[in-house]
Amino acid sequence: MRVLVTGGAGFIGSHTLVELLGQGHHCCVVDSFATSSPEALARVRELTNAPLDAHEADIRDTARLTGIAEEFRPEAVIHFAGLKAVGESAERPVDYYEVNVGGTLSLIRAMEAAGCGRVIFSSSATVYGDPEYLPFDEAHPLKPINVYGQTKAMAERVLSDWAGAAPGRGAVLLRYFNPVGAHASGRIGEDPAGIPSNLMPFLAQVASGERERLSIFGDDYDTPDGTGVRDYIHVVDLARAHVAALGRVAALEGAEPINVGTGRGYSVKEMHAAFSKVVGRELPYEIAPRRAGDIATSVADPSRARERLGWEAAHGIEDMAKSIWAWQSANPRGYRG
Ligand code: UFG
Numbered sequence: 001m002r003v004l005v006t007g008g009a010g011f012i013g014s015h016t017l018v019e020l021l022g023q024g025h026h027c028c029v030v031d032s033f034a035t036s037s038p039e040a041l042a043r044v045r046e047l048t049n050a051p052l053d054a055h056e057a058d059i060r061d062t063a064r065l066t067g068i069a070e071e072f073r074p075e076a077v078i079h080f081a082g083l084k085a086v087g088e089s090a091e092r093p094v095d096y097y098e099v100n101v102g103g104t105l106s107l108i109r110a111m112e113a114a115g116c117g118r119v120i121f122s123s124s125a126t127v128y129g130d131p132e133y134l135p136f137d138e139a140h141p142l143k144p145i146n147v148y149g150q151t152k153a154m155a156e157r158v159l160s161d162w163a164g165a166a167p168g169r170g171a172v173l174l175r176y177f178n179p180v181g182a183h184a185s186g187r188i189g190e191d192p193a194g195i196p197s198n199l200m201p202f203l204a205q206v207a208s209g210e211r212e213r214l215s216i217f218g219d220d221y222d223t224p225d226g227t228g229v230r231d232y233i234h235v236v237d238l239a240r241a242h243v244a245a246l247g248r249v250a251a252l253e254g255a256e257p258i259n260v261g262t263g264r265g266y267s268v269k270e271m272h273a274a275f276s277k278v279v280g281r282e283l284p285y286e287i288a289p290r291r292a293g294d295i296a297t298s299v300a301d302p303s304r305a306r307e308r309l310g311w312e313a314a315h316g317i318e319d320m321a322k323s324i325w326a327w328q329s330a331n332p333r334g335y336r337g
Pocket of ligand 1: 084086124125126127176177178197198199200202214215216217218227228229230268291294298
């Protein structure tokens, strides 16, 4: 298929490109490189030996996006481009609404101009907010508790209304749980700017000596060991879920939210232990106060992904830890190295 990929140079985008190109799909990337690096695309080309078109463009630039879409004529779009830092979203809410919601509107206009009615959207389990029950299934109410989550829920709404308004339109809304890991080659991986706010990139930098110790945000949660429990999903599994979703979206009418997780949760302490084992030494940590806005447990009910996409996660936490370490030890300063 001809697939337009927005935000293709990012963490999940780059891993998805490797899987798409490996399956023989023809891809065109649009990325502003505001929070990503062109080097990621160079490495995708190196890993796949496949041709890959790329354009430096802002998702909000509708005229530019339309020109690119009209020329490429995508059969489907995978929409990753967006801002994703929960803390930052509280400080810069308008930027988040502009890029994540406005960017989605802009993309839809470009798709309409190019006659494309098929989209896979990079959403997040954060749209659910505080759990009313666990595991989260797709029918769980959407009550996001941060600006970032609000923008994802709004973009889902926009895409659902658009997809439902005319025949020939489909939108698969992939709600990611906690993506971690890297390509097994260690050539591409997660490259956060500044101090990582997520657990595994932070731990990786402790292991490579960039940071002194991990702060575990709270050990008094109502979980087996008191630390937060999350459904970590290997980024290569997540990438393959997008390839599976391409098959689904081709004939879909309307919108369909689908959780992408494993259904199994691990605590911060379990992730710390798994990563320490791979690195070969106990990584230093301290117990710190709870982080505002964190919930005790987030775990997916992944049964819809199995039914509708024929997809399920194949990689466990050992693979996650090993691949992060392969990436981090070879690229301690990410793509800037
Ligand atoms: N944690 C620490 N120390 C750190 C970082 C995190 O103890 O330095 C803990 C958190 O308190 C939490 C767990 O590790 O219990 C995971 O935290 P992350 O920041 O890695 O991930 P979150 O679950 O907070 O959020 C992630 C993504 C969001 C997404 C959400 C979906 O960052 O974009 O998952 O559930 F929306």
